[in-house]
Amino acid sequence: MNRVITISREFGSGGREIGRRLAEELQIAYYDNEVVEELAKKTNFTEEYIKRIEEQKPYPLFPITIGRTFSPMTNSAFEQRTLVFSEQSSIITQMAQTSDCVIVGRCADYILHEYNPLRLFVYADMDFKMARCREKGETQKDLTDKALRRKILSVDKERSKYYQFYTGQSWGEKTNYDLCLNTTTIEIKKAAILLAGLIRSNTPNEKFFFP
Amino acid sequence: MNRVITISREFGSGGREIGRRLAEELQIAYYDNEVVEELAKKTNFTEEYIKRIEEQKPYPLFPITIGRTFSPMTNSAFEQRTLVFSEQSSIITQMAQTSDCVIVGRCADYILHEYNPLRLFVYADMDFKMARCREKGETQKDLTDKALRRKILSVDKERSKYYQFYTGQSWGEKTNYDLCLNTTTIEIKKAAILLAGLIRSNTPNEKFFFP
Numbered sequence: 374m375n376r377v378i379t380i381s382r383e384f385g386s387g388g389r390e391i392g393r394r395l396a397e398e399l400q401i402a403y404y405d406n407e408v409v410e411e412l413a414k415k416t417n418f419t420e421e422y423i424k425r426i427e428e429q430k431p432y433p434l435f436p437i438t439i440g441r442t443f444s445p446m447t448n449s450a451f452e453q454r455t456l457v458f459s460e461q462s463s464i465i466t467q468m469a470q471t472s473d474c475v476i477v478g479r480c481a482d483y484i485l486h487e488y489n490p491l492r493l494f495v496y497a498d499m500d501f502k503m504a505r506c507r508e509k510g511e512t513q514k515d516l517t518d519k520a521l522r523r524k525i526l527s528v529d530k531e532r533s534k535y536y537q538f539y540t541g542q543s544w545g546e547k548t549n550y551d552l553c554l555n556t557t558t559i560e561i562k563k564a565a566i567l568l569a570g571l572i573r574s575n576t577p578n579e580k581f582f583f584p
Numbered sequence: 585m586n587r588v589i590t591i592s593r594e595f596g597s598g599g600r601e602i603g604r605r606l607a608e609e610l611q612i613a614y615y616d617n618e619v620v621e622e623l624a625k626k627t628n629f630t631e632e633y634i635k636r637i638e639e640q641k642p643y644p645l646f647p648i649t650i651g652r653t654f655s656p657m658t659n660s661a662f663e664q665r666t667l668v669f670s671e672q673s674s675i676i677t678q679m680a681q682t683s684d685c686v687i688v689g690r691c692a693d694y695i696l697h698e699y700n701p702l703r704l705f706v707y708a709d710m711d712f713k714m715a716r717c718r719e720k721g722e723t724q725k726d727l728t729d730k731a732l733r734r735k736i737l738s739v740d741k742e743r744s745k746y747y748q749f750y751t752g753q754s755w756g757e758k759t760n761y762d763l764c765l766n767t768t769t770i771e772i773k774k775a776a777i778l779l780a781g782l783i784r785s786n787t788p789n790e791k792f793f794f795p
Binding site: 489491494496498545547548550551552553554555557558559563566567570571574575 | 700702770
């Protein structure tokens with residue numbers, strides 16, 4: 374069975390950077406927005422449309438080309454969301470079957486539970502996340518602190534709703550993860566090296582992280 | 585400043601074993617019940633009495649020798665608990681000032697926040713904790729599964745109440761820790777080696793874990 378690491382993360386915590394660095398350290402595949410792009414190709418949905426659906430903000434007027442997976446019978450926002458999620462799940466599963474990989478977001482921890490992934494959750498204090506967002510230019514430069522805080526909270530609220538909707542579990546509840554990392558105090562580079570060492574030291578017959 | 589690692593843990597999760605192994609790996613001091621013993625010596629309280637107070641179950645009829653820190657004016661259960669906690673806090677602070685160390689439980693993460701400790705929380709699934717309790721003989725052999733589950737929950741409930749009472753924070757809430765480890769899937773030996781590596785790689789001027 375391939376080694377699969379799934380990463381859930383709070384917006385601005387640096388979870389994606391940990392994922393990229395970890396994949397580099399281990400020389401394995403890294404998936405993030407690629408999932409959406411791949412999905413967009415398969416369904417003939419435009420990427421923008423998929424993103425809107427993922428954020429649970431269906432945009433009925435958005436022009437789409439109906440792809441092979443869609444029939445005229447399945448056109449409600451709910452059905453479209455469900456189809457997109459099931460398409461996405463099958464792509465994520467293919468990825469896990471193809472090679473060792475790191476997958477960020479997308480409920481991959483839940484979708485791939487049969488693959489015994491190492492499930493990480495990355496979080497940080499609000500001040501750290503705000504500073505990082507400004508440093509990385511992940512949000513508009515002219516946002517006030519108040520607006521930036523609101524933005525961070527709202528992105529995470531959407532992630533939480535999305536995760537809860539498709540998994541029935543609480544996003545960020547530590548019992549759903551193997552390791553929770555606070556990047557306020559743990560340096561991202563070190564965390565990646567550390568985790569790579571832990572993963573390398575593992576053989577499929579051992580406990581962590583193939584029970 | 586000395587390197588201080590504090591460990592909070594769910595009953596049966598193996599947090600104490602991680603602490604012991606980590607201290608061995610790093611060749612630094614390890615404190616656990618020693619704190620209580622030391623405290624008992626200082627206050628002339630018997631150990632048993634201190635333990636009862638720590639569990640927030642004062643036992644007024646228990647014979648005690650009044651120690652130097654106690655006056656006839658301070659005899660209510662509440663005042664005694666508070667005195668014991670403040671004695672304990674000063675001992676824990678002395679320990680952190682004396683040398684690098686691992687301290688398990690006792691709200692040390694909160695008491696020592698000025699020392700920028702690495703704050704770990706160790707947890708596991710109930711089935712894992714039950715199996716481990718039986719394996720380690722940490723509870724009576726003849727307990728039914730139902731009784732064992734109740735015992736585990738009640739110990740953690742006491743820990744949670746104790747932590748909340750003295751720190752005003754939620755016990756086990758991941759934002760209060762730097763790293764949360766699920767020993768259901770992460771092998772304790774490996775976790776200790778991993779953490780030791782992370783700590784060794786750190787110099788006081790770097791971020792983790794001396795921000």
